[in-house]
Amino acid sequence: MALSQSSLEKHYISISQKEVMLDFLDQEYQLSLKEYSEASVRRRITKMLNEFGLDRVEKLCEFLQSRSDGKQLFIEKFTVNVTEMFRDPHFYKALEDKVISVLKSRENIRIWAAGCSSGEEILSLCILLYEMDLLHKCHILGTDLNSKMLDEANNRTYKTRHVSTYMKPYLYAGGRYGLEKYFTTHGENAIFHAFLHENVSFKEHNLMEPLGEEPGFDLIVCRNVLIYFKSTLQNRVIAYLDKALRAGGFLGLGSKESIIFYHGKNHFKEIDLESKIYQKI
Amino acid sequence: MVVIGTSAGGIHALKIILEGINRDFNIPVVIVIHRLKNVKSHMESVLQASTSVPIKEAEEKEKIQRGNIYIAPANYHLLIEEDGSFSLSVDELVNFSRPSIDITLVSASEVYKEKAIGIILTGANADGAYGLQSIHENGGVTVVQLPEEAQVNTMPLEALKAVPGAQKLSLRAISQFLNEL
Numbered sequence: 001m002a003l004s005q006s007s008l009e010k011h012y013i014s015i016s017q018k019e020v021m022l023d024f025l026d027q028e029y030q031l032s033l034k035e036y037s038e039a040s041v042r043r044r045i046t047k048m049l050n051e052f053g054l055d056r057v058e059k060l061c062e063f064l065q066s067r068s069d070g071k072q073l074f075i076e077k078f079t080v081n082v083t084e085m086f087r088d089p090h091f092y093k094a095l096e097d098k099v100i101s102v103l104k105s106r107e108n109i110r111i112w113a114a115g116c117s118s119g120e121e122i123l124s125l126c127i128l129l130y131e132m133d134l135l136h137k138c139h140i141l142g143t144d145l146n147s148k149m150l151d152e153a154n155n156r157t158y159k160t161r162h163v164s165t166y167m168k169p170y171l172y173a174g175g176r177y178g179l180e181k182y183f184t185t186h187g188e189n190a191i192f193h194a195f196l197h198e199n200v201s202f203k204e205h206n207l208m209e210p211l212g213e214e215p216g217f218d219l220i221v222c223r224n225v226l227i228y229f230k231s232t233l234q235n236r237v238i239a240y241l242d243k244a245l246r247a248g249g250f251l252g253l254g255s256k257e258s259i260i261f262y263h264g265k266n267h268f269k270e271i272d273l274e275s276k277i278y279q280k281i
Numbered sequence: 282m283v284v285i286g287t288s289a290g291g292i293h294a295l296k297i298i299l300e301g302i303n304r305d306f307n308i309p310v311v312i313v314i315h316r317l318k319n320v321k322s323h324m325e326s327v328l329q330a331s332t333s334v335p336i337k338e339a340e341e342k343e344k345i346q347r348g349n350i351y352i353a354p355a356n357y358h359l360l361i362e363e364d365g366s367f368s369l370s371v372d373e374l375v376n377f378s379r380p381s382i383d384i385t386l387v388s389a390s391e392v393y394k395e396k397a398i399g400i401i402l403t404g405a406n407a408d409g410a411y412g413l414q415s416i417h418e419n420g421g422v423t424v425v426q427l428p429e430e431a432q433v434n435t436m437p438l439e440a441l442k443a444v445p446g447a448q449k450l451s452l453r454a455i456s457q458f459l460n461e462l
């Protein structure tokens with residue numbers, strides 16, 4: 001049996017060391033992680049120390065400073081990018097039944113996937129929309145803090161052994177055909193067809209700031225990103241999402257996330273409790 | 282703060298422990314049990330049948346309260362914040378598991394130090410051993426189910442390898458131990 005990843009961790013960061021690191025990131029890179037969930041921050045930085053073989057955060061700061069891509073490198077290692085296609089199939093089912101079916105009569109549909117990581121979520125949306133014969137009139141924007149993930153998303157290329165685990169969720173989500181229809185296999189890679197991305201664009205963006213695109217989105221999907229934020233930051237980020245939505249637009253969050261920390265929660269009505277889908281009134 | 286970690290055979294073992302705890306049991310308990318992905322299980326109600334102490338799923342950024350027994354949700358790692366609230370993460374599986382017992386034990390040990398109590402029960406892998414060591418190193422109390430009593434003894438044995446000084450108790454003795462906290 002493989003050794004647990006954690007049992008290999010020799011160097012550990014204490015709560016006070018974490019503060020040193022956060023001050024550094026704030027001053028050097030104007031990257032404020034003070035409102036990220038602390039336990040997860042410590043976990044990620046501990047992981048980084050061990051990966052780079054450094055025993056203290058001060059050394060990690062020096063190391064990052066010595067590199068021209070220090071900020072980029074830090075973000076790559078720090079962010080949790082684990083994602084899947086059709087994560088929580090019931091979410092996609094509810095989107096189809098309760099959201100897309102409402103939006104379909106519109107001339108065009110604008111969608112923002114915030115914190116889209118390597119793009120599996122966007123591809124899932126594209127497939128759903130394609131099967132509803134709506135993809136051609138959608139514009140989908142994918143954003144993430146980690147630009148390396150956006151490059152991966154753009155490539156539409158995933159490991160076949162991962163893709164094979166998405167077959168069932170695709171069907172549970174209401175998929176009408178077989179997932180094979182949407183990719184070709186090259187060795188160990190599955191490359192998804194380009195037509196799926198015809199109306200998709202990607203942009204690097206930090207959710208702690210406003211998007212700077214025209215507001216009026218019909219649907220914003222922001223899943224499994226808010227869990228990494230303290231409730232104060234969750235509140236601020238949801239306020240930006242709220243601003244970017246048009247009245248009547250929809251917001252879909254991760255299955256354990258909600259708008260309860262948002263001061264403007266009464267701008268929304270709950271459309272699907274289990275799938276955390278809300279509609280802006 | 283008590284963290285109980287278990288896997289194969291865990292439901293049965295937990296039911297025995299819960300049946301033995303006092304109704305006014307008042308220390309927060311977090312249960313991390315491996316479960317199948319994408320299977321909707323009714324863990325709370327199954328366990329609730331064994332005790333009148335309220336059992337609920339741990340929610341994102343929920344403040345941990347006395348008098349509650351929390352269960353880690355399926356498919357997320359469960360971490361404890363410095364202010365005593367929960368937070369969730371979907372990062373990589375650890376020991377093939379999410380939730381991972383190690384992750385919750387480590388974060389409990391960092392926040393609660395000598396006030397953290399880690400308990401490892403029956404299970405078929407090594408998850409929890411590293412976390413129990415972290416509880417021990419931070420001055421907390423460590424307990425392992427008697428391996429000869431465990432339905433699957435791998436997890437207790439791995440935990441004892443990591444923390445040889447952990448108390449070895451039967452399930453009934455674990456209830457007793459909790460009642461006396």
Ligand SMILES: C[S@@+](CC[C@H](N)C(=O)[O-])C[C@H]1O[C@@H](n2cnc3c(N)ncnc32)[C@H](O)[C@@H]1O
Pocket residue numbers: 079080081082083084087114115116117118121143144145146149205206207208222223224225228254371
């Ligand atoms: C766990 S992934 C979620 C991916 C996908 N939405 C899903 O549910 O499967 C979280 C993503 O949020 C991104 N992220 C973290 N902090 C961010 C921020 N401040 N602004 C934008 N994206 C952020 C990470 O880079 C990561 O790709």
